Amino acid sequence: MSDRNIDNILPSRVIRRGIERNSTARLQYPHDLGPHGLLLNFREYNFDSTFKFNTAPTSIVKKSMLLPLPENLTDSMTLNVGGNELGAMGAVMTDVATMNGSSSSSIVNSFAEATSKFYDSASYMGQDIAAGKWDSVISEFTAGLKNSARIPAYMSRDLIGSIAPGAGFAMDVATQSVINPHIALSFKGAELKNHSFSWNFSPKDEEESFTLKKVLDLLKIESHPRKKSIIAGVNNSNSLALSRGLLKYPSLVDIYFVGVAPAYFYYFKPCMISSISINYTPQGLAINKGGAPAMVNLQVNLQESTINTADDFESSSSEFTG
Numbered sequence: 001m002s003d004r005n006i007d008n009i010l011p012s013r014v015i016r017r018g019i020e021r022n023s024t025a026r027l028q029y030p031h032d033l034g035p036h037g038l039l040l041n042f043r044e045y046n047f048d049s050t051f052k053f054n055t056a057p058t059s060i061v062k063k064s065m066l067l068p069l070p071e072n073l074t075d076s077m078t079l080n081v082g083g084n085e086l087g088a089m090g091a092v093m094t095d096v097a098t099m100n101g102s103s104s105s106s107i108v109n110s111f112a113e114a115t116s117k118f119y120d121s122a123s124y125m126g127q128d129i130a131a132g133k134w135d136s137v138i139s140e141f142t143a144g145l146k147n148s149a150r151i152p153a154y155m156s157r158d159l160i161g162s163i164a165p166g167a168g169f170a171m172d173v174a175t176q177s178v179i180n181p182h183i184a185l186s187f188k189g190a191e192l193k194n195h196s197f198s199w200n201f202s203p204k205d206e207e208e209s210f211t212l213k214k215v216l217d218l219l220k221i222e223s224h225p226r227k228k229s230i231i232a233g234v235n236n237s238n239s240l241a242l243s244r245g246l247l248k249y250p251s252l253v254d255i256y257f258v259g260v261a262p263a264y265f266y267y268f269k270p271c272m273i274s275s276i277s278i279n280y281t282p283q284g285l286a287i288n289k290g291g292a293p294a295m296v297n298l299q300v301n302l303q304e305s306t307i308n309t310a311d312d313f314e315s316s317s318s319e320f321t322g
Contacts, residue, residue, distance in 0.1 A: 027065040027218065029201065029211050035259040037066050038197070042222040045249035045272075062251065063218055066258065070197035075266040077308065078191040083183045091182035190307040195255075195271065200282065201296045209292035216278060219300065222251040223273035253302060269312075271302035 046059040086094060172178045203209040225247040255268040279297040286294035 027063075027211065027215050029065070029067055029215050030204070030208055031211065033066060033068060036069050037258040038069055039256040039258050040065050040067065041254040041256075042218070042251040043254065045252050059252075061254075063222065065215055065218060067215070068199065069257075070199055072196065072198055073265070074196070075193075077193060080188040080191060082186055082188070084186040086182040086184050091180070094182075094184075190309070192307055193269070193304045194274070195268065195302045195304075197300045197302075199298045201298060202294065203288065203292060203296075206288070206290045206292065209288060209290065212296060213292070216296070216298070219273070219276055219298075222253070223276055225250050252305065255302075269304040269306055269308070271304050273300060274303050275299075275301040 041061045042063045043059040043061045201212055203212050227244040228246040228248045230245040250272060252270045252272060254270055257265050277297075277299040279299075280293040282295055282297035288294045
């Protein structure tokens with residue numbers, strides 16, 4: 001397919017980025033691909049350009065391939081959300097941080113006073129625990145729960161639980177109370193998006209079989225690192241370990257939908273291939289004339305180079321919503 005024909009079916013967003021004008025080699029499978037497809041542009045890894053989602057990549061496209069739309073198009077997003085225990089001290093600090101002046105000062109002052117009393121008696125309690133004098137420990141703890149020394153008693157239970165978990169549980173049973181773990185919703189960030197594509201290819205003739213082979217070879221080459229010498233002038237054929245002391249990052253992949261309205265689909269940030277699976281006999285052994293497989297199942301998994309934020313979705317949405 002000529003450059004002019006591809007430009008006619010590429011979304012305007014892709015053409016504006018100038019991706020195709022930088023391409024040095026392009027494969028297309030199958031040869032009679034219709035108006036819809038998935039464009040994969042391979043370029044050298046560049047850390048800076050991975051963060052420039054809405055601008056043209058800074059590194060030049062090395063190879064490019066145009067494939068049919070895969071069987072599955074799923075936009076999956078994972079956010080790291082869960083519940084964490086604030087614990088005794090964490091819960092108090094949260095209260096202090098979210099209260100207004102007078103209430104906050106009152107809690108801080110009472111807690112500071114209680115903490116002082118607790119540390120005054122902590123050494124003695126520790127000695128009692130070490131000596132196995134649990135009767136005096138429990139007696140002091142239960143007494144504290146019944147009078148104004150509740151905060152020191154509360155802190156003492158935390159101490160006992162850290163020194164002897166079994167003893168702490170026994171005290172819970174004896175006093176019919178447990179420390180509130182203060183479980184709170186926690187957001188720890190967004191995960192890198194993963195994409196999984198699957199195709200079933202059935203070459204119609206020997207020429208298409210050869211093109212498919214070139215597609216598979218290109219995927220293998222661009223998804224793997226290259227050896228890089230530490231010493232200038234020493235090539236990879238040299239047996240010295242220094243000639244292969246470094247591994248150069250595999251290529252980045254820029255992915256674009258072709259022949260569809262982008263507003264109704266989703267966008268890809270620069271990706272790196274994480275795994276490739278090629279099944280040459282997905283429906284049993286079947287060989288075409290010339291010895292090429294009659295059917296090939298290809299599965300490619302990729303991971304985006306940076307996380308998505310709300311700003312990314314607002315940016316892509318505003319282009320179509322005005």
